[in-house]
Amino acid sequence: MHKPWTPLSVVxxxxxxxxxxxxxxxxxxxxxxxxxxxxQEGLHLCNDLADMGTRLVALMGGEPFLREDWxxxxxxxxxxxxxxxxxxxxxLIDDALVRKLRPLEPYAVTISIDxxxxxxxxxxxxxxxxxxxxxxxxxYLTNAGIPTTVVTTVQHSNLRELPLLRDRLLxxxxxxxxxxxxxxxxxxxxxxxxxxxxxxxxxxIASLKKTFSQQELPVMGAHNFGYCxxxxxxxxxxxxxxxxxxxxxxxxxxDGAVNGCMSLxxxxxxxxxxxxxxKELWQDPTAFSYNRGEFKDAVSGSCVGCRKSKRCRGGCLTxxxxxxxxxxxxxxxxxxxxxxxxxxxx
Amino acid sequence: MVSWRKxxxxxxNQHTKLEHLGQxxxxxxxxxxxxxxxxxxxxxxxxxxxxxxxxxNILMPGGPAGQYYSGVSIKDFGHLFSGWL
Numbered sequence: 001m002h003k004p005w006t007p008l009s010v011v012x013x014x015x016x017x018x019x020x021x022x023x024x025x026x027x028x029x030x031x032x033x034x035x036x037x038x039x040q041e042g043l044h045l046c047n048d049l050a051d052m053g054t055r056l057v058a059l060m061g062g063e064p065f066l067r068e069d070w071x072x073x074x075x076x077x078x079x080x081x082x083x084x085x086x087x088x089x090x091x092l093i094d095d096a097l098v099r100k101l102r103p104l105e106p107y108a109v110t111i112s113i114d115x116x117x118x119x120x121x122x123x124x125x126x127x128x129x130x131x132x133x134x135x136x137x138x139x140y141l142t143n144a145g146i147p148t149t150v151v152t153t154v155q156h157s158n159l160r161e162l163p164l165l166r167d168r169l170l171x172x173x174x175x176x177x178x179x180x181x182x183x184x185x186x187x188x189x190x191x192x193x194x195x196x197x198x199x200x201x202x203x204x205i206a207s208l209k210k211t212f213s214q215q216e217l218p219v220m221g222a223h224n225f226g227y228c229x230x231x232x233x234x235x236x237x238x239x240x241x242x243x244x245x246x247x248x249x250x251x252x253x254x255d256g257a258v259n260g261c262m263s264l265x266x267x268x269x270x271x272x273x274x275x276x277x278x279k280e281l282w283q284d285p286t287a288f289s290y291n292r293g294e295f296k297d298a299v300s301g302s303c304v305g306c307r308k309s310k311r312c313r314g315g316c317l318t319x320x321x322x323x324x325x326x327x328x329x330x331x332x333x334x335x336x337x338x339x340x341x342x343x344x345x346x
Numbered sequence: 347m348v349s350w351r352k353x354x355x356x357x358x359n360q361h362t363k364l365e366h367l368g369q370x371x372x373x374x375x376x377x378x379x380x381x382x383x384x385x386x387x388x389x390x391x392x393x394x395x396x397x398x399x400x401x402x403n404i405l406m407p408g409g410p411a412g413q414y415y416s417g418v419s420i421k422d423f424g425h426l427f428s429g430w431l
Contacts (some may be wrong), residue, residue, distance in 0.1 A: 009415050009416050010416075011415055011416055027422040056416055058415070058416035058417060059420055082400075085416050085419065087416075087417050093420055107419050107421065108419035108420070108421070109420070110417035112391055115374070119389055146421045147419050147421055148420070149417055149418055149419060151417055159370075159371065160370075160371060160372065162371060162372075163372040165370070171365060173420060174420070175418050175419060175420040175422070175423060177417060177418045183348060196370070197370065199367050200367045200368065200370045203364065203368050203371070203378065204368075204371045204373060204381075204384075205383050205384075206381035207368070207373055207377045207378065207380055207381035210380045210381055211377065211380060214423045214424075216384065218418075218420055218423040220418055222414055223414035223415065229383070230380060231364070231381065231383065232381060233382075233383040233384070233387035233391070234387070236396060236414065237418060237422055237423070238394070239391065239395040239398055241398070241399075243416075244415065249415045260414075261415060279427065285414055340361075341363060341367075342363070343360055343363055343364065344360075
């Protein structure tokens with residue numbers, strides 16, 4: 001009998017409609033899908049998640065604030081006893097929107113900022129004045145006492161602006177999550193970090209974590225910044241125990257398609273909540289086989305033979321699949337890079 | 347493919363290489379030196395890993411891995427042990 005997995009953390013792409021055109025968008029967001037879940041279907045989804053034991057629902061897009069019923073959905077999530085986080089590009093956040101947000105007591109409102117200057121951020125986001133909107137949204141949110149996070153997706157063209165962004169965030173009580181752009185959707189492989197650049201960013205995060213207290217600068221590397229380094233301390237917030245797609249995490253697309261993680265491509269879709277109840281999809285013994293079934297321990301590439309592979313299970317599945325076409329063999333692994341770059345030798 | 351076995355390699359200077367990688371992102375010598383893990387990091391990490399294996403899911407919404415997928419919250423930084431890592 002298999003372990004009864006619970007989708008503790010769910011990311012729901014409420015719409016693919018977006019008012020930006022980001023270079024690194026893995027969903028190629030922009031135009032709304034023709035068959036997105038209605039408000040009633042969305043409320044039903046929230047009920048199912050609450051019944052299945054979900055604790056946190058993250059509303060993302062596209063741009064989630066472009067959905068007129070965003071507050072209805074967020075309120076229902078809270079009313080069903082779950083936490084709600086909203087991932088936004090910040091463009092629409094103003095005083096009026098914050099007045100609607102505040103009573104919802106979100107677990108976090110997360111704003112994407114991808115550069116330390118207007119020029120870089122706006123170029124990556126494909127929208128003029130978006131940087132200024134982001135800075136303004138941080139002001140609105142923090143002034144209202146809403147837990148605020150900045151997510152920075154690092155690529156070749158914004159790598160060197162991380163120190164500028166650090167200076168903007170320091171001492172403001174804003175959490176900072178740094179993640180790597182992966183060649184999916186619109187993102188060109190040519191803009192991806194090189195292994196050396198990737199290690200430089202890891203070094204940067206480690207340095208920040210050692211230099212500043214968590215009150216001064218609460219910073220962490222996301223799920224594609226690790227793992228098991230022999231030189232650096234843990235740069236994520238907590239220890240890495242392997243990809244959680246289909247184990248404790250779940251992604252729901254705006255048309256009702258379900259997969260273990262929103263970052264995973266369509267090949268990993270398990271079904272659609274319009275044609276099969278979510279609980280049935282989740283509990284299907286053949287579902288999420290890459291993490292639950294026959295492939296769960298099958299590390300690939302250079303992870304084969306690594307003594308950390310049982311716990312790490314090959315790092316981020318999305319990075320592994322996007323770069324190698326195989327499961328559980330993320331080549332952007334700190335431990336591996338330290339071997340390649342001979343950094344683990346004194 | 348990288349071999350995980352101990353290989354004979356040319357003698358290298360870890361610190362010099364780390365400095366070079368740090369300079370690429372604007373870190374000075376002192377910041378690079380500070381970034382390296384310490385004995386304290388290793389010990390605390392082992393304790394924290396044990397604690398999470400035992401009762402990690404209880405500690406926060408989304409479980410111990412939830413913040414990676416849903417976007418971290420400032421509230422996650424206030425949880426048990428996080429200040430030590």
